[in-house]
Amino acid sequence: MPYFHVVFTLPHALNPLCQRYPRLLYDLLFRVAAQTMLEVAADPRHLGARIGFLSILHTWGQNLRLHPHLHCVIPAGGFDPGYSHWVHPRYAFFLPVKVLSRVFRGKYLALLQQALRQRRIDCPSTLVRALLKDDWVVYAKPAFGDPVRVLRYLGRYTHRVAISNQRLLSFDGHRVRFRWKDYAHGNKQRIMTLTASEFLRRFCQHVLPRGFVRIRHFGYLANARRAALMALARQQLASKTPPRPHLSGSTPATWRCPRCGANMSIGPNLTAQQLAFQCKPADSS
Numbered sequence: 001m002p003y004f005h006v007v008f009t010l011p012h013a014l015n016p017l018c019q020r021y022p023r024l025l026y027d028l029l030f031r032v033a034a035q036t037m038l039e040v041a042a043d044p045r046h047l048g049a050r051i052g053f054l055s056i057l058h059t060w061g062q063n064l065r066l067h068p069h070l071h072c073v074i075p076a077g078g079f080d081p082g083y084s085h086w087v088h089p090r091y092a093f094f095l096p097v098k099v100l101s102r103v104f105r106g107k108y109l110a111l112l113q114q115a116l117r118q119r120r121i122d123c124p125s126t127l128v129r130a131l132l133k134d135d136w137v138v139y140a141k142p143a144f145g146d147p148v149r150v151l152r153y154l155g156r157y158t159h160r161v162a163i164s165n166q167r168l169l170s171f172d173g174h175r176v177r178f179r180w181k182d183y184a185h186g187n188k189q190r191i192m193t194l195t196a197s198e199f200l201r202r203f204c205q206h207v208l209p210r211g212f213v214r215i216r217h218f219g220y221l222a223n224a225r226r227a228a229l230m231a232l233a234r235q236q237l238a239s240k241t242p243p244r245p246h247l248s249g250s251t252p253a254t255w256r257c258p259r260c261g262a263n264m265s266i267g268p269n270l271t272a273q274q275l276a277f278q279c280k281p282a283d284s285s
Helices: 012-020 022-042 097-117 125-132 147-155 196-204 226-239 272-278
Strands: 003-009 052-060 066-075 138-141 168-171 175-182 188-195 215-219
Touching: 003 022, 003 097, 012 022, 012 066, 012 125, 022 052, 022 066, 022 097, 022 215, 097 125, 097 138, 175 196, 188 196
Parallel strands: none
Antiparallel strands: 003 066, 003 138, 052 066, 052 215, 168 175, 175 188
């Protein structure tokens, strides 16, 4: 079974609150991301299925600044509402990210306002209004293969700290030099030099509250029913082959071409060999 990877990121405007109320803000991130995924996946317009997934909290960027985000790993598809058969995804990125982004933003800000009314946090009321104006970042990667690849991928995420030893270059007693990847400029490798105190300040931002659980399971992968539902999923997947994508002209369009405005539809995933076979070589005569 292929797996999908979806990342929910909190806006940087919430960083001061994350520093003051990390347990509350990060708990809300887990809760709202899970509600968003389960709700959108259950909608028949998108998938119409009961899904399961695990979520892993990271709070850092490559430069060690505060960058709270949640990595979600989701098996492709889910149970129909009656648990009678397996529903396969219809989107190349599992669920539409624009829908996920809007639902995520609305739910998070609603709970943030509730915490503000209950005086569990202290922040300007204008902050929520300002956050409503911007799109929130939800990033989805296409399916990334079999369980072996998933295990290797998760191994890099589950127990990672803010910076690995391999990225540390030197410490002269006053300054720390380390490598970092600049995602904003083509993933270029750069070297950053920080004073020892600034390096420690950035690193300590990512120490979570005592007892905080940073890996959590949701949906049919939640601990209460995981064993029974996993067995049922294996049974349903073994008894039914995945449906082939429909490419007829009657398939409803999902997007429009940004250049010509014509309808766009998702085709099947092809290997390099299949793509080479279907594409005719250019006429060089």
